[in-house]
Amino acid sequence: AQSVAQPEDQVNVAEGNPLTVKCTYSVSGNPYLFWYVQYPNRGLQFLLKYITGDNLVKGSYGFEAEFNKSQTSFHLKKPSALVSDSALYFCAVRDLDYGGATNKLIFGTGTLLAVQP
Amino acid sequence: KAGVTQTPRYLIKTRGQQVTLSCSPISGHRSVSWYQQTPGQGLQFLFEYFSETQRNKGNFPGRFSGRQFSNSRSEMNVSTLELGDSALYLCASSQDRSGGNTIYFGEGSWLTVV
Numbered sequence: 001a002q003s004v005a006q007p008e009d010q011v012n013v014a015e016g017n018p019l020t021v022k023c024t025y026s027v028s029g030n031p032y033l034f035w036y037v038q039y040p041n042r043g044l045q046f047l048l049k050y051i052t053g054d055n056l057v058k059g060s061y062g063f064e065a066e067f068n069k070s071q072t073s074f075h076l077k078k079p080s081a082l083v084s085d086s087a088l089y090f091c092a093v094r095d096l097d098y099g100g101a102t103n104k105l106i107f108g109t110g111t112l113l114a115v116q117p
Numbered sequence: 118k119a120g121v122t123q124t125p126r127y128l129i130k131t132r133g134q135q136v137t138l139s140c141s142p143i144s145g146h147r148s149v150s151w152y153q154q155t156p157g158q159g160l161q162f163l164f165e166y167f168s169e170t171q172r173n174k175g176n177f178p179g180r181f182s183g184r185q186f187s188n189s190r191s192e193m194n195v196s197t198l199e200l201g202d203s204a205l206y207l208c209a210s211s212q213d214r215s216g217g218n219t220i221y222f223g224e225g226s227w228l229t230v231v
Contacts, residue, residue, distance in 0.1 A: 032216045043121075043207055044222040051217045090160065094216055095173075101216030103148045103209070104173045107160040 002027045002093045004074075006108035013081045014116050021076040021111045023091030032094035032101060033074045035065055038110075039087045047089075050074060061085070081115045088112050119144065121210050121223035129229045135196040138226045142189050142210030148172075149191040150220070151183060154205040163206075166191055167214055195228075203230045 003026045013019045025031055032051055036044040048059025055067045065076045076089060088110050095104040122141040130136050142149050150165040150173070165173040166185035183193040189210075195202055205225045211218045 030216065034220070036222070041227075043123075043224040044209075046219055046221055049219060094220075096216075097173075099214075101214060102173055103150050103165045103167070103211045103214055103220060104162050104175075105150075105152075105160075105209075105220060106162070109159050 002095050002106050004033075004091045004093045004106060004108040006089075006091055006111045008111050009109070010112045010114060012114045012116065015083050016080050019078050019081040019085070019113065019115070021089050021091075021113060023074045023076065023108060025072050025074055025091075025093050027093060027096070029096050031067075031074075033065075033067065034092045034094070034105065035059065035063070035074075035076050036090045036092065037087045038090065044090065047076070081113075083115045083117050086113055086115045121208055121221055123206075123208050123223040123226050125226060126224065127227045127229075129231060130198050131231055132198055132200060134198050135194060136198060136228060137192055137194045138206055138208075138228075140191045140193075140208030140210075140223060142191070142208075143221055146210040146212050146221075147189050148211040148214060149185055149189065150209045150211075151191070151193050152207040152209065153177075154207060154225070155203075160207075163193065172214070198230045200230050202228065204228060 035047040050067045091108040092105040148167045151163040162175040185191045207225045209222045211220045
């Protein structure tokens with residue numbers, strides 16, 4: 001069964017500093033990995049995804065993620081944090097069945113990112 | 118291009134009542150899935166529809182049901198509401214069931230059961 005884990009409930013970083021939000025995964029086939037962001041009282045916004053190919057994936061709002069197969073990780077990064085980046089971040093993996101990929105996402109527990117001015 | 122549209126955005130229901138939530142996917146998307154988000158349980162998958170057929174179902178009681186119409190719009194229904202059904206219900210759409218496709222979410226429907 002597919003699963004993802006976000007080991008940190010909260011990450012605190014000063015504005016202008018680099019940020020990393022961690023995610024590790026467990027899959028039985030090809031990993032289809034996603035990052036989403038949720039602002040208060042809003043839905044989920046897509047940031048980026050890893051399907052195959054380059055291990056460094058670039059996404060929206062200056063975010064990127066590094067896929068590491070040997071460490072089964074997919075950490076979200078940004079070189080310089082903004083106060084407006086403060087939000088809840090979710091890592092997710094696409095579930096697989098006998099037919100291949102499904103549209104069921106399995107989410108981590110979320111990491112609250114707090115960027116201090 | 119319009120995003121995933123969910124209605125209503127906010128609603129309050131009484132225990133024992135039923136509720137229907139609606140979702141219009143992004144134009145051209147044929148897959149719709151639903152999730153429940155609560156502070157205690159996080160994001161949990163409810164069901165997935167593709168071409169009007171339910172393809173996947175999460176671990177929820179039979180009070181939770183859904184359907185998809187020929188224009189890909191979807192509805193979910195919760196009958197005999199319980200206090201624990203209070204949650205944010207999120208709809209998501211994708212072009213098809215290809216692993217490489219992005220899954221986009223709507224703003225959600227906030228359900229409060231009193």
